[in-house]
Amino acid sequence: MNERTVVAQALSQALSDYLTLEEILNLLENPKTTQHGDVAFPVFSLAKVLRKAPQAIAADLVADIPDEAFEKVEVVGPYINFFLDKGQVSHATLTEIAEKGSDFGKNNTGQNQQVPIDMSSPNIAKPMSMGHLRSTVIGNSLAEIMNKNGYQSIRINHLGDWGTQFGKLMVAYKKWGSEEAVKKAPIQELLRLYVKFHEDAETDATLEVEGRAWFKKLEDGDEEATALWEWFRDESLKEFQHVYDLLKISFDSYNGEAFYNDKMQPVIDLLQEKNLLISSQGADIVDLEKYDLNPALIRKSDGATLYITRDLAAALYRKENYNFAQALYVVGNEQSGHFKQLKAVLNELGFEWANDIHHIPFGLITKDGKKLSTRKGKIVLLEEVLNEAIGLAKAQIEAKNPDLANKEEVAHQVGVGAVIFHDLKNDRLNNFDFSLEEVVRFEGETGPYVQYTHTRCASILRKANFEMEAGANYSLNDPESWEVIKLLQAFPATVARAGDKYEPSIIAKHAIQLAQAFNKYYAHVKILNEDSDLSSRLALVHAVKIVLKEDLRLLGLEAPEEM
Template sequence: MDITKPFAAAIAAQLDHQLTIEEIGALLEKPKFEAQGDLAFPCFTLAKKFRKSPAAVAADIASGIQDSSLAKVVADGPYVNGFLNRSTVSQHVLTTILETGASYGSSSAGADRSITLDLSSPNIAKPFSMGHLRSTVIGNALANIAEKHGYQTVRINHLGDWGTQFGKLIAAYKKWGKDEQIEANPIKELLKLYVKFHEEAKTDPALEIEGRLWFKRLEDGDGEAQRLWTWFREESLQEFNKIYELLDVRFDSVHGEAFYNDKMDEVVELLKEKKLLQESEGAEVVDLSDHDLPPLLIRKSDGATLYGTRDAAAALYRQRQYHFAESLYVVGQEQSLHFKQLFLTLQKMGYEWAQHMHHIPFGFILKNGKKMSTRKGEIVLLEEVIREAIELAGQNIREKNPSLPNPAEVAHQVGVGAIIFHDLKNDRQSNIEFSLEHMLRFEGATGPYVQYTHARACSILRKAEIYNAQLTPNGLDDDASWPVIKLLLAFPEVINRSFKEYEPSVIAKFVLELAQAFNAFYGKVKVLSEDREQETRLALVQAVVIVLNEGLRLLGVKAPMEM
């Protein structure tokens, strides 16, 4: 039910359809105050047309509108304000949600089409830090939202498993590595070696040469270099998978950069065929100056290929393999130029599908106002953060509800949910300050607050002994329930906007607002009072449970029934 349509249609009729319903719908606003109504149409643009003041135009329009879906229509200065028929709207939305359940807000827009999502993509032989969290949880949420729209999703973990850093790591391992320490704690020890290499290289430039030579040996298939690289990769994947399991994130592909080593020659040949390769200071590049972009480097003067070549090969592989309708790259904002160059190069190669490739940038997670750096050892290890969050959540739960039947499971859901929600409630391009204490609060704009609201609503249904009962709601027209009803009604459009903008925070902010509205309702209304509206109030509670649960699920957050 689109509540704006009847109001827009009524205004269009008053204007003899000089504006279409769609044009009017695009101009509609939400009044500043609840007492002013539910929808407002500004008449400023019509004043010149009718040679009247905006207030006079508003008065003329309002006086002629009569519609059963509207309780009343009034002129308020230069605005036409519409008050919806609360009883009709509330009965419709509650019935719809109870009938459709978790499918409420679903769409078939993406049916028979696929979306590839490049997300997470940590570098092997380095710990999974808080810096990798954003790509992982934003990408996972976007995949869930795309699936809600009917798309087939392909989650790709494009591991950073190639490049000169591995030559440096091998050189550091050969120089300072101790097998027994590395075998006992592979990733932490490899990080120590990586940090030590960069510290020592500041005063010993020969180390950089040594690192490059080891990488050359790796590229040439040297047995020792290959053995160490394979070992680093396998140990890393085992560590990463522990974290993905904690976050409940899955992947359909873990093809990293190395997978495309034998697929880059084709890219170079295609660029030559299309006469797109140019020589520049001994290197081969694609000129993008016609779009005011620097050239995309394809091959260095020593014949080595680069990120651009590899990413072009990956794009070709993914299109052939998955026939994607859209391809999303959930990668930090510092890579924006690279993706502009990549997408434009693919378009110049004649690939129409490259127009449907999108970079989804995001800001940094900051520690004390500064970006974390693996090279300097200034990182917060994500696994440690998750386990600490679960432990702290467990302490909070034991204090609040010592008789909870499954405290370990709920502590896991709350601890992990707090971390994910803290990330996703922020606009993705904003930088986020890391604060475990703030994330885990049970009040304020946090994941635990929304989860606790869901659990509270579930407990009301349990007390009423109607948790899975088939309810038949009537309409509600009281002031306490109306803000909740309007939010429930908005959920499908919220999902749609979140998908169009590739912005999970739209849903996160919505579930916060719904939780706040429901708690205000619960504070004013005795839900379980035995009167003729009890069943409808319980239907509202059940609808809130369904929508909060589904909203959190789309974000990758669990919704405990008890806390």
């Protein structure tokens, strides 16, 4: 039970006629300084009901509050300040973490229901750039967070393996490419062709027409177009796998846009059956005026389908196959209009589960303040960034710990972890500028700093040869350990909040705060001092190690034992 619940329950006995337990919980505040206790309750909201001055209400209430769970309860103006019993809380927290280990913080909110997560989704024949990092690592972290909240996540890599861009690429390959060049360096050559097509198309309008014609051939099952498409797709997947191997991320499904080719007609039939399809200038649309949205374009005048047609087919397929409790789409903020349309069309079809679909938007990564663009060739390759990060991490490890046994492995864990952590510590809706040198630092609010704190805990426990004892009375009541205990105790609520808000940064911020609090504790307390509290201090180190490792795991990072 966390500190706020203890306070709310104590207050509810005296306030049951006026406020529910939930209302009390919502009113509780964290005092600005520890001198004002651990939790504060403002009584302003009761002044009108009780027709008394807030200070008088606070004084009356304190007399009715049972104080076994608190060191003291005091009134300061219109606030009741609660000082929790450090010994009791630390004992309960350390015991629970020791018993549950890595399951600490796990809950059964999801009741094992399935949650497909549409994530990563790179486009075939284009390299994975830094622009793909966010969807990939946010989606992966959300999968772990949802699992911790009792759901069963399904990671879906909805590949961009269909669309007019393939027609354009085929035109470019036929005009300027060669089989030899593509085989030698598949993605680089296909990107070169794609960029050249767009450069030339600015002065030659016929290229766009040819591109559309080749895509139509692909849609119609033309043999040459299909063979080229399959070749481009196979080569691209091999390249993507290098990046996923570096990130140590795997998927449950690679069903991309092409998978839904034979699943769109039933959607169109359903829209017609419900009289929702309207012909407009030769195209088929669904009117969404009542949702204050632009019409959803379902089929173009030449019969070609669009993203929304496929996403409707994908939503129906996922509901049928996974019977999902929620379906998450980790896609950039600029696509929010598309997902509003998707949900609106599903609502028009009468599917109440449309409300269980959630777009998880995120901001941009910029380089020197500028957006990264594939079309103009201004891209930063993700694989290169990750490899460079590993190199920077290795250089720092060489300087700090040249005798480390498994330097290569640790450099990988630290370098790649640094890039992931830097992304996830930012609120996902925020844009951020990327600088590799800032990211791979062992000091400050970085992944390596949190990982290093974990190794510090591991080192102390090795030195002490410490093992937790079942039933031991671990308990601390010093002010230095209290800040650490409070953050440990807050972990389950942090996990729940991160799941409710689909926000990995909540976990990352907890990891930073816990690492900072522990390092402050380490600087002020002689942990290995032989006295009566030694085993309790080591139990605290053990608990910090477990929770930091879980924080990191939920973000998709590994926790080295040494670095």
